[in-house]
Amino acid sequence: MELKRLTTTVDDAEVRLRDLVASRTTADAAEEARVAQRAALHALLRLLDDDIGIKMDKFMERLAWADPVTNEPRYGPVMQDKIRAVHARVEALRGQLVEIRDDVETDGVAMAERLEQRRLDEQRRADEAAREALDAAAKAAALAHEAEQERIQAEAAAKAREVERLAIAAQKVRDERARKAAEEEARIEAERAALAALQKRVVVGLDGLTPALATLHAHIRELPNASAQWRQTLSTLHVFLQHICSAPDNAVFRQIKESNPFFMADVGQFPGGRDALLAMGFALVQQDGVGVYLMEEPDLAADMDKWSDWFDALKSMRDFVETLLAQPLPSSVSNHGLIGFTRLTQSRGSKDKCELGCQG
Incomplete structure (x- = not known):
């Protein structure tokens, strides 16, 4: 091999x-x-x-x-x-x-x-x-360098002018933002103060709900679809009260987002709508930058009498809204309709006056 x-x-x-x-x-x-x-x-x-x-x-x-x-x-x-x-x-x-x-x-x-x-x-x-x-190439580069230096100088001058212009414009923007921020802060503070004053002024219970409904009634009756809107507004308020009365310990029924489109369409968009919720015992608070109406349930174990008064007031307001639902909206937009509504609310209010213990 x-x-x-x-x-x-x-x-x-x-x-x-x-x-x-x-x-x-x-x-x-x-x-x-x-x-x-x-x-x-x-x-x-x-x-x-x-x-x-x-x-x-x-x-x-x-x-x-x-x-x-x-x-x-x-x-x-x-x-x-x-x-x-x-x-x-x-x-x-x-x-x-x-x-x-x-x-x-x-x-x-x-x-x-x-x-x-x-x-x-x-x-x-x-x-x-x-x-x-x-x-x-060196000769060409020298000529190009000279031309480039001239271009750079001209460009630098133009940039300086542009920087100055932008600085002035930016300062105007900052001033405008600061002005708007101050206005927004003032607006928020004014709204906060107004809300605090409103929550302090509104009586929680039927005595507070009565004038709130009167305000709602005065504005809704001027609408072309006044009768349908009035019934829808009362129905929505009645649903809120009915749900809470049926399950007072369910926190879901005791919170409403201020931006909820259904709430806004039926209640929130009208003067007196916010007053009505405050009178029902809700308090408007901010959660993650969002306005939320919250109602706190009194501690039944700690104070049974307080809880009973709170629950009785809710039922009284629910029944009162049911009474209004059973009556048609006056066809006339004269003061007679509002007077009749006020008399009805006054007669019920004197009988069922009660303040909730969870006013925020």
Whole structure:
């Protein structure tokens, strides 16, 4: 197996040597070919010295080995002939390489030097062209720099004017924002004070609900759909009271968002709507920036009498609203309708007067 591999390597070396010799006759005018031939020669010499020669020497050494018992040669006659045949080819290969080595080396070195000189000449010309280009670029850059400086100065002046203009405009915006913020703060504070005064002024219970409903009635009766709107407003208030009376411990029924669209459409948009909720016992508070009407339930375990008064007042207001729902809105917009409504509320109020214990 080793001899077979060695034979294959020798075959390859012989082919490469033939190619090298052939290239010497067909590419005499090619300078690069001479350099490539020299490289191919060196590769074959390395292969011969570092691989083929070492392995061949081992086989030749083994030809002299004999069996210590029979004193017979290690290899048989056929194997010996094969080894000697390969050895002859190797020696022939070595002789051919030695024969052409000087010519290939001389031509290769000369061509390599010529190519290197050519490369150096081309590099020198390229360097000169690069220097000329750099000089031209430097002159152009100087002119461009001068023009750029003029442009920068003009741009800086324009920017300075723009910065000044923007600063003035920004100051105006800040002043306007500060003015609006102050106005908004004043408005919020005024609303807060007005709400506090309203919550303090409104009586919680039927005595407070009566004038609130009268205010609602006075505004709603001026609407084109006065009768339907009045009934819808009373129905919404009745739903609030009915839910609380049916489940007084359910906190969900005791809170209403001020921005609730249904509440706003039926009650909140009209004068007297807020008063009505405050009179029912709700307090307007802010939760995460949102206005919410909240009604607190008295502690039944702590004060049963207070809780009973609170619940009785709720039922009284619920029943009163039911009574109003059963009566049609007067068709006339004269004071007669409002007087009749006021008389009704006064008669019920004197009987059911009560204040809730959860006024906020």
